Amino acid sequence: MATSVLEHRAPAMPHAHPKTGLWSWITTVDHKRIGILYGATAFLFFLLGGLEALIIRLQLTGPNGKLVDPDTYNALFTMHGTTMIFLGVMPLSAMFFNYFIPLQIGARDVAFPRLNAFSYWVFLLGGIFINISFLVGAPPDGGWFGYANLTSSRVIPSTAAAPAPGLNIDFWVIGLQILGIASIAAALNFFVTIVNLRAPGMKMLRMPMFVWMSFVVQVLLLLAFPVITVALIYLMMDRNFGTSFFMPDGGGDPIMWQHLFWIFGHPEVYILILPAFGIASEILPVFSRKPLFGYTAMVFSGIFIGFVGFGVWSHHMFATGMGPFADTFFSLATMVIALPTGVKIFNWIGTIWGGSLRYTTAMMMAIAMVALFVIGGLSGVMHSSAPADLQQTDTYFIVAHFHYVLFGGAIFGLTAGAYYWWPKMFGRLLDEKLGKAHFWLMFLGMNATFFPMHILGLNGMPRRVYSYPEGLNFEFWNLIETVGAFVLAFSFLIFLVNIIKTWMGPRNAPADPWHGATLEWAIPSPPQEFNFPKLPQVGSSVPQWDARRAAGGHLPEPALVSGEGIHMPNPSFWPLMAAIGVNLTLGSLLFIRQLPYWYGLTLFGAAWLFVSVYKWAFEPAH
């Protein structure tokens, strides 16, 4: 258990927060525990999304697949995408934000510890809410992009000839609203944390690259999520109250949905990938024993990616026929994004160039991330050309592209982070032999699954279609892809075994097992509740290397201290209560058309939320 060190010191602790047990986790406001909760929850959702992917692959293994019917297939690819994006990659990134932003900037916690707990609980309950749809037989089936007017069909008035559609899309709409609240609350929290809680001497341009990329992500989250909130409100109104926001028969425009969705959706892509960029930028210098090449250029290229990321959304919409002016603008903007991305890639290469490399699992994952992302990035540049994109739209070529950037990029980056930071989080080093096996199988499986999709796509295999007939030459590559998908799944099984083995093994991690450059390595593994007995004084972007150099290359293990006189925030269960209130209020909107009974639940939820927020606001924080 991560808490055993703390238990030994329990008598010396100045305040009597319970340190173990379920209640301590329910009421925790410790960013490290919340990070672990995020990670564990997100990993379970990630496995669920992976299971959905495996069923999709089994269905497509051969022609005329019979494993699932078309409706189930629609639900599977919708929930695979939704789960991986909102319940997998984003909260896995949030795990690292939670655990390592405060440690890397030398803070004792995030700016708003209870808001942080609130974000987690809303995310957890929202994730459960959206997946309950499977249990009641109405899983979302409109794609993760939810295009109108597939999704906006009216629920009322229903007639025998035109029966009301099921709750499938309503689960998706409300689930995303709930998750959006979690994201915005968390983003606000980390935004303030990074701006305001940096240790003395840590100027913005001395922040670790992971913190920088996280900072850009928080800004993107704050600015992108309100847009999809509005789009989802419109969609809910179209479905339930007969409005015509996206309905042509009332003068509305289905393309309006696409604009609003992708104004959110494209920054969302960078929200998914930038944390992985940050993680790679932490790992490559440490295992090359060289500082990050072109630190300032890396910072500004990250900011530039985030900024221009708001001006390229319509490259998802070339097929809607926007006209030559819009097509040209969005083509050019998209090509421009390749520039800062290229800067990053060359800087990563510059970082490892001539370094003395240590091929740990974390390092190999990070290098693979750069390589695989380049492949996905190149096909992305191909899509920026509107005429080429017209040929590729809705084919497997697109599926290949975004899996190279999101699996090859984001998942490899996050897995690299897991191997790199595991000893800091749990005081135990993951097994390197199993790690290498995990890496090679993941690398092989990833390429076997997703590379053939380029070929299939160029040969015209459409995406989102539940089967294909014989004789189109699709059989061979589809078979390879399915085999690859199972190799991938097996590699994560090895990861699980590695986790369990490490869990049962001894605490073997020193404070700084990799000779890291940043502040988290200056404190014991796992860190004590208050992180830093004394706020560190920072003089460069590699403070731990400075300390190591000053100590003549050998740093003593940091001692555990009592923490007397350090005031940490009180635990609180009002964040959980408020999160339940949010879920009751928004979740009850699922039945908004069944007046007036369900409005009672909505009002009850709002009252619950109201009371919780007041209890929270007037409870002493310290």
Place this chain on the structure above:
Amino acid sequence: MAQAATASAGHGEIDEHHWTSTGLDTRKLAIWGFIGSECLFFASLIATYLVYRGKSLVGPLPHTESQCMMHGKMQACEAIFEIPLVTFGTAVLLFSSLFVVLALYGAQKGDRKMLITWLSATVLCGLFFVGMQVYEFYHFFHKGLGYSTNLFSSTFYTLTGFHGSHVTLGVIWLSTMLVLALRGKLPPEKALNLELAALYWHFVDVVWIVIFPVVYLMR
């Protein structure tokens, strides 16, 4: 800044529990971040209103007479807006922004009477604005403008409705502050609590300064 400067003067002098890198209060920074996020929320609503302006298939319309479905048959109906009333409501809301500044000044000075007077005035202004909007919605509805009548009504009600719900939240927040002030729990050292609510309140007013000309005045 002052705080940061003191900090760099000597490490030992830092108050570790109140240390911030910028010297700004974290909560104030959070409100600014939240306002930034809200800008995109209202920008999306306003943009949709503008994109769908003039695209309604039937009446009633905001500024012109039109054909609309009333009592089961198409008939001529008048323009929906009544500019004088909403202009007055706008003025009241704008004055409330001034009043909350005066209340904050009172709170910072420790002038309880000033604080309570102007904070009450702010809350009353907010209540008046919400009341005006409720009256307006009720009135429009009885002129045949339901939520799903046409694109104008859907975008109008969504935009102004969300603004109104923000005003309502602001009224609840400021009322809480008023109760605290009446109980003597808003001393000068806690004036920041009121400043946070005031920042949000100004933002809600500023949004209305955009909505009023775009929706009501622009023809």
